[in-house]
Amino acid sequence: MAGGAPWGRGVSAEPGTAPPLPAAPPAAPAETAIGWIASTDHKRTAAKIGAASLVFFIASGVLALVMRTELAHPGLQFISDQTYNELFSMHGSGMIYLFLTPAALALGLYFVPLQIGAAEIALPRLALFGFWTYLCGGLTMYAGFFTNNGAGSDGWTAAVPLSNSAFTPGIGMDMWVIGAALAVLGSLLIGVTILLTLFRLRAPGMTMLRLPVFSWSMVVTTFMVVGSFPVLVVTMGLLLYERHVGGIFSGSGGAIAFQHLFWFYGHPVVYVMFFPFVGAVAEVVATFSRRRFFGYKALVLSLLVFTALSMAVWAHHMFTTGGVQNQYFSLTSHLLAVPAGIEYLDLIATMIGGTILLRTPMLFALGFILQFLIGGLTGIVVASPPIDYHVHDTFFVVGHFHYTLFAGSLFGLLAGVHYWFPKATGAMLREGLGKLSFWLLVLGANVTFFPMFFLGFDGMQRRVPDYAPRLGDLNLLSSIGAGVIALGILVFLINVVVSLRRRVLAGDDPWQGQTLEWATSSPPPRHNFQRPLPPIDSHAPLLDRRLAEEPA
Amino acid sequence: MKSGAAFAAFWGLLLVILGTGLAVWSGELGVGLLLAQGGLGALALALLQARRPPQSRPRLLPSLSLPTVVLALGLAAAALGLTAGLWLVLIGAEVALFALVWLAREIAAERRLR
Numbered sequence: 327m328a329g330g331a332p333w334g335r336g337v338s339a340e341p342g343t344a345p346p347l348p349a350a351p352p353a354a355p356a357e358t359a360i361g362w363i364a365s366t367d368h369k370r371t372a373a374k375i376g377a378a379s380l381v382f383f384i385a386s387g388v389l390a391l392v393m394r395t396e397l398a399h400p401g402l403q404f405i406s407d408q409t410y411n412e413l414f415s416m417h418g419s420g421m422i423y424l425f426l427t428p429a430a431l432a433l434g435l436y437f438v439p440l441q442i443g444a445a446e447i448a449l450p451r452l453a454l455f456g457f458w459t460y461l462c463g464g465l466t467m468y469a470g471f472f473t474n475n476g477a478g479s480d481g482w483t484a485a486v487p488l489s490n491s492a493f494t495p496g497i498g499m500d501m502w503v504i505g506a507a508l509a510v511l512g513s514l515l516i517g518v519t520i521l522l523t524l525f526r527l528r529a530p531g532m533t534m535l536r537l538p539v540f541s542w543s544m545v546v547t548t549f550m551v552v553g554s555f556p557v558l559v560v561t562m563g564l565l566l567y568e569r570h571v572g573g574i575f576s577g578s579g580g581a582i583a584f585q586h587l588f589w590f591y592g593h594p595v596v597y598v599m600f601f602p603f604v605g606a607v608a609e610v611v612a613t614f615s616r617r618r619f620f621g622y623k624a625l626v627l628s629l630l631v632f633t634a635l636s637m638a639v640w641a642h643h644m645f646t647t648g649g650v651q652n653q654y655f656s657l658t659s660h661l662l663a664v665p666a667g668i669e670y671l672d673l674i675a676t677m678i679g680g681t682i683l684l685r686t687p688m689l690f691a692l693g694f695i696l697q698f699l700i701g702g703l704t705g706i707v708v709a710s711p712p713i714d715y716h717v718h719d720t721f722f723v724v725g726h727f728h729y730t731l732f733a734g735s736l737f738g739l740l741a742g743v744h745y746w747f748p749k750a751t752g753a754m755l756r757e758g759l760g761k762l763s764f765w766l767l768v769l770g771a772n773v774t775f776f777p778m779f780f781l782g783f784d785g786m787q788r789r790v791p792d793y794a795p796r797l798g799d800l801n802l803l804s805s806i807g808a809g810v811i812a813l814g815i816l817v818f819l820i821n822v823v824v825s826l827r828r829r830v831l832a833g834d835d836p837w838q839g840q841t842l843e844w845a846t847s848s849p850p851p852r853h854n855f856q857r858p859l860p861p862i863d864s865h866a867p868l869l870d871r872r873l874a875e876e877p878a
Numbered sequence: 879m880k881s882g883a884a885f886a887a888f889w890g891l892l893l894v895i896l897g898t899g900l901a902v903w904s905g906e907l908g909v910g911l912l913l914a915q916g917g918l919g920a921l922a923l924a925l926l927q928a929r930r931p932p933q934s935r936p937r938l939l940p941s942l943s944l945p946t947v948v949l950a951l952g953l954a955a956a957a958l959g960l961t962a963g964l965w966l967v968l969i970g971a972e973v974a975l976f977a978l979v980w981l982a983r984e985i986a987a988e989r990r991l992r
Contacts, residue, residue, distance in 0.1 A: 363947055446939050450943075451946045458947050462954030463954070497961050526932040553917060557916075586912060633889070635896070638913055651903055654904060658896070
C-alpha cells in the first residue's frame with residue numbers, strides 16, 4: 327500500500343465506450359472494519375451517513391414520544407420542566423442537524439454520481455472527512471445528556487440571550503454549540519463534494535439540461551448548502567465565544583443580529599431538507615406513471631428561482647421581533663408559491679395520462695405531494711405578518727413545520743428509500759410491509775399534526791410541558807397519533823431487516839427506471855459502471871433507449 | 879452553457895439582486911450583504927467552470943483514507959476541548975497534526991503513481 331492507501335483508478339464512463347478501467351491494484355479490503363471506516367467510495371460514505379442519520383432519527387423520535395406522553399394529559403408532569411426543555415431541544419436538533427439534512431445529502435452522495443454517469447465523486451476524502459465531522463458533532467450534542475446540567479435546552483435555534491451562559495450555564499449547552507457547528511460543517515463539506523461532482527464529473531453527453539430531475543434538485547440544494555451553512559458554523563463559533571467571554575451578542579441589537587445569522591441558515595436548511603425529496607418524488611412519479619417527466623425545463627427554472635428566493639425569506643421567522651423589514655420578507659415568502667406551483671403542476675401533469683402503478687414508492691410520493699401541500703398552504707398563513715403575530719410560537723407553527731418536514735420531507739425520503747433500496751442493496755423491500763407502514767404513517771402523521779393547527783389557534787404555546795385543561799382532548803389525540811407513527815416506523819424497520827435477511831433479488835432495473843443508475847448492477851460496483859453507458863440524449867436516457875427498442 | 883457556469887452564475891446573481899433589493903428596501907446594508915454573500919459560492923463555481931472546464935480523464939483515487947478519518951477525529955476532539963479544557967485541545971491538535979502529515983504522505987504517494 328502506498329502511504330497506507332490502496333489505489334483505484336476511477337474514470338467517468340463514456341456512452342457507448344468500453345467500461346471504466348478496473349481498480350488497480352485490487353480494491354480496498356471492503357468487508358473489513360477499516361474498509362467501512364475509511365472507505366472513500368461515495369456509496370459507502372453515503373451508507374454510513376444514512377446509517378448514522380437513522381440512529382439519530384430513532385433517538386430523536388424517542389425523545390418526541392416522551393414529550394407527547396408528557397403532553398397527553400394536562401397536569402401529568404412526570405418529567406421536570408428542565409428535562410422537557412432538553413427533550414424538545416434535542417428532538418428538534420437531532421431531526422434537523424443530524425437526521426433530515428444529512429439523510430438528504432446522503433441520498434445525493436449515493437445517487438448523483440450514478441445518475442450522471444460518473445465513476446466517483448469529486449474530492450472523496452472531503453466527503454469522508456465530512457461524515458466523520460458530522461458524526462462527531464452528533465455524538466457531542468447527544469453526550470450533553472451525560473453532563474451535570476444536561477443537554478442543550480434552548481431549542482434547536484439557541485436564541486440569544488437565552489443561550490448565553492447566564493441563562494443556560496453548563497458544559498451541556500457548550501457541547502450542543504460545538505456539536506451543531508461540527509455537524510453542520512460536516513454537512514457543508516458533503517454538499518461541496520456533491521456540487522463539484524455535478525459540475526466537474528458528468529459523463530460526456532450529460533449536459534446540464536440532461537441532468538435527471540433528482541440531480542438538478544441536488545444542484546440547487548447544494549447551492550443553498552454552500553451559501554448558508556458557513557454562516558451557521560461561524561455563528562456557533564461566535565455563540566461559544568459569547569458564552570465564555572461575551573461582548574458579541576450581548577449589546578444592543580445583539581439578539582436580533584444573532585437571529586439574522588441563525589435564520590440565514592435556519593430557513594434555507596428547511597429547503598435543504600425539502601428539495602432533494604422533491605427530486606426523488608419526481609423520479610418516482612415519472613417512473614411509476616410510465617411517462618417522461620412533464621415540463622422539465624420549467625422545473626429547472628423553478629428550482630433555481632425557488633431556491634434563490636428561499637434564501638431571501640429567513641426573517642419571516644422574526645416578524646414579531648419588530649426588528650426586520652416585514653414587507654420585504656412577507657413578499658418574498660409569498661412569492662415562493664409561484665415556483666412551488668410550477669413544481670406541483672409538473673408533478674401532477676406527469677401523472678395525467680400515465681399508467682400509474684401504485685407501488686410503495688409511488689404511495690409515499692403521493693403522500694408527500696398531498697401532505698406537503700398542507701404544510702405549504704399553512705406556510706402562506708404564517709408568511710402573513712398579521713396572522714403570524716397571532717400564531718407565532720404556538721402549536722400552529724409546530725403543526726405547519728411538521729407537515730412540511732414529517733408529512734412532507736420524510737414521506738419524500740421514504741419514497742426515495744423504497745425506490746432506490748433495490749439498487750443500493752440488490753434486494754426488494756416487501757410490498758405488503760411497505761404499504762402497511764405507509765398507511766400507518768399517513769394515519770399517524772395526520773392524527774398527530776392536524777390537531778396542532780386548532781391547538782395553536784386556541785393559544786397553546788409551543789415548548790411548554792403543561793397547558794390549560796380545555797386543550798386536553800386534542801392533545802391526547804395528538805399523542806395517540808405519535809404512537810401510530812412509531813408503529814409505522816417500526817414496520818418500516820422490520821421491512822428493511824426482513825428484506826435484507828430473506829432477499830428477493832431485484833435485478834438491475836426492477837422498476838423500469840429512466841435514469842442511468844438503473845443501467846448498472848444492483849448494487850453498483852466500486853466504480854459504478856462496468857458496462858458501456860447508453861447514449862445520453864435527454865434527462866431520461868433509459869426511457870429513450872426503451873422507446874427506441876420498441877417496435878414501431 | 880454546457881459546463882453549467884451560466885446556471886451557477888444565474889443563481890448567484892439572483893442572490894446579489896435580492897440582497898441589493900433588501901438593502902435598499904430596509905435601509906440596512908448588513909442584512910443585504912448577508913443575503914448577497916450567499917451567492918458568492920455559486921459565482922465562484924461559475925468562474926471555475928468558465929476558466930477551467932472539466933476534463934474527462936482518468937483520475938487516480940484512493941480506496942481507503944485512514945488519515946482523513948484520524949484528522950476529523952483530531953479536529954473534533956480539539957473543538958470539544960474548547961469547553962472540556964486545554965488538555966483536550968492539545969491532544970486533538972496533536973492527533974490532527976499527525977493525521978495531516980500522514981495525509982500529506984498519502985497524497986504524495988498518490989502523485990508518484992500518476
